[in-house]
Amino acid sequence: MNRQEKIASLIGDIGIPILGFFFWNWSIYFICLFFLLDQLSREVSQVYRMRYIKDQVQLSGKSYLLNFLIFIAFFFIVHWYNFMLHPTINFAHEMNAFFWYQDSGIAQGFILFPLVIFSERMRFKMNMKQFSTEMHLKSWQNHSVQLLAYLLLFLILSIGLMVVDLSKTASFLMLILGFASVTLFADKLSAFFPR
Numbered sequence: 001m002n003r004q005e006k007i008a009s010l011i012g013d014i015g016i017p018i019l020g021f022f023f024w025n026w027s028i029y030f031i032c033l034f035f036l037l038d039q040l041s042r043e044v045s046q047v048y049r050m051r052y053i054k055d056q057v058q059l060s061g062k063s064y065l066l067n068f069l070i071f072i073a074f075f076f077i078v079h080w081y082n083f084m085l086h087p088t089i090n091f092a093h094e095m096n097a098f099f100w101y102q103d104s105g106i107a108q109g110f111i112l113f114p115l116v117i118f119s120e121r122m123r124f125k126m127n128m129k130q131f132s133t134e135m136h137l138k139s140w141q142n143h144s145v146q147l148l149a150y151l152l153l154f155l156i157l158s159i160g161l162m163v164v165d166l167s168k169t170a171s172f173l174m175l176i177l178g179f180a181s182v183t184l185f186a187d188k189l190s191a192f193f194p195r
Contacts, residue, residue: 012038012119013179021172024103028171029082029089033098034112035179036078039147041120043071046143049124049136056133059140070147077154084161085171142187149186153178 016034020026026034047067050059082089099109127139157174160166166174 013183014176017172017176017179024101024108026101027094028085028168028175029091029094030098030101031172031175032078032082033095036075037112037116039071039074039150041116042143043067043147045120045124046140049127050140052128053133053136057136057140059137063140063144067144067147070144070151074147074151074154077151077158081154081158081161084158146182146186149182150179153182 013035017026017031020031020034047064050057050064079091082091100107102108127136131139157171157178160174161171
């Protein structure tokens with residue numbers, strides 16, 4: 001991941017959750033839903049981009065399958081983490097509340113969904129113009145490793161909640177520090193991931 005991508009990821013992965021938590025009164029689950037939405041858009045964009053350039057870059061079916069399985073596990077572990085935080089949580093109700101939450105007179109779903117899609121579309125266009133074949137492959141590996149690192153982060157936080165009862169603010173700070181660490185350092189492990 002180059003410097004520009006890291007800065008963009010930090011803004012999306014850390015900046016918006018901080019604004020949400022402190023200024024828009026988002027719960028931890030709201031932050032996780034935004035994060036899942038962002039990761040889903042990246043996942044779709046990565047798969048689409050690799051399929052788009054399949055004549056230049058050959059990825060194994062194993063690589064696609066592994067990435068898909070990691071994403072599914074990541075989705076479930078995020079929900080387990082939130083269940084550990086709030087055992088009485090109603091996920092369907094919270095997802096609905098997240099979409100329809102109004103802070104400035106309009107439901108945030110009508111702002112966030114297009115914003116996430118637009119930003120990922122811009123990243124896609126930039127990568128298609130600037131990336132060499134090797135850079136596309138490296139980006140795929142970095143994305144897969146980052147997903148795995150997020151999965152491990154939520155697993156560790158979930159297990160930690162079984163041992164220690166944390167306040168909402170402490171849970172949020174640990175989550176944000178985890179997001180920052182993954183964004184900044186996960187790409188160092190990409191050499192160990194299959195192509």
